[in-house]
Amino acid sequence: MNKKVILVDMDDTLENFTEAWVDYANKRFGTTVTPEEVTNWDPSVHFENVTHDEIYDLILEDDFYYTLKPLKDADVYLKKLIDDGHEVLIVTSTQHKVIPIKMDEVLFRFFPFLTWDQVIVTSRKQMVRGDILIDDAPHNHIGGDYAKILITAPHNRLFDAEANGMIRVENWAEIYDTVRRLAKE
Numbered sequence: 001m002n003k004k005v006i007l008v009d010m011d012d013t014l015e016n017f018t019e020a021w022v023d024y025a026n027k028r029f030g031t032t033v034t035p036e037e038v039t040n041w042d043p044s045v046h047f048e049n050v051t052h053d054e055i056y057d058l059i060l061e062d063d064f065y066y067t068l069k070p071l072k073d074a075d076v077y078l079k080k081l082i083d084d085g086h087e088v089l090i091v092t093s094t095q096h097k098v099i100p101i102k103m104d105e106v107l108f109r110f111f112p113f114l115t116w117d118q119v120i121v122t123s124r125k126q127m128v129r130g131d132i133l134i135d136d137a138p139h140n141h142i143g144g145d146y147a148k149i150l151i152t153a154p155h156n157r158l159f160d161a162e163a164n165g166m167i168r169v170e171n172w173a174e175i176y177d178t179v180r181r182l183a184k185e
């Protein structure tokens with residue numbers, strides 16, 4: 001098996017960002033949007049009578065980050081990838097103002113085997129060198145010089161992953177199997 005450098009996104013890849021954001025917004029604004037309705041990358045378009053800035057300001061609040069939960073078995077399979085000998089790097093476009101709370105209360109809380117020297121913060125993921133990117137956002141895969149694993153999220157369900165050179169997966173068990181397959185090639 002080849003050892004790979006695996007780049008792993010945070011939001012909607014390691015944790016339930018969109019689901020938590022929609023819940024948090026509903027509680028704040030008395031709306032009833034469901035995560036499944038959020039088919040647009042920008043969730044604010046699904047909220048009536050709430051502005052774009054009102055929705056985006058929520059994810060600058062420290063309290064929001066206490067509501068995030070890891071995706072099912074993300075910790076188990078991420079640890080297995082490391083134990084298999086791969087180098088795992090977290091690549092996130094986290095806003096600079098919330099880096100401390102998000103690292104402490106989300107990444108290192110739910111994935112305590114990770115350390116800060118495994119984290120790269122950038123919104124230009126194509127500039128990062130790695131063999132595989134695991135990410136829910138098509139725009140982070142397009143133009144990247146890595147194998148592309150797209151994890152399904154409500155906003156990307158209508159995106160044709162295969163036609164765009166990406167491998168679509170539904171969960172972390174499928175991510176693990178896909179990486180094992182790529183590592184054998």
Ligand SMILES: [Mg+2]
Nearest residue numbers: 009011012136
């Ligand atoms: Mg993401």
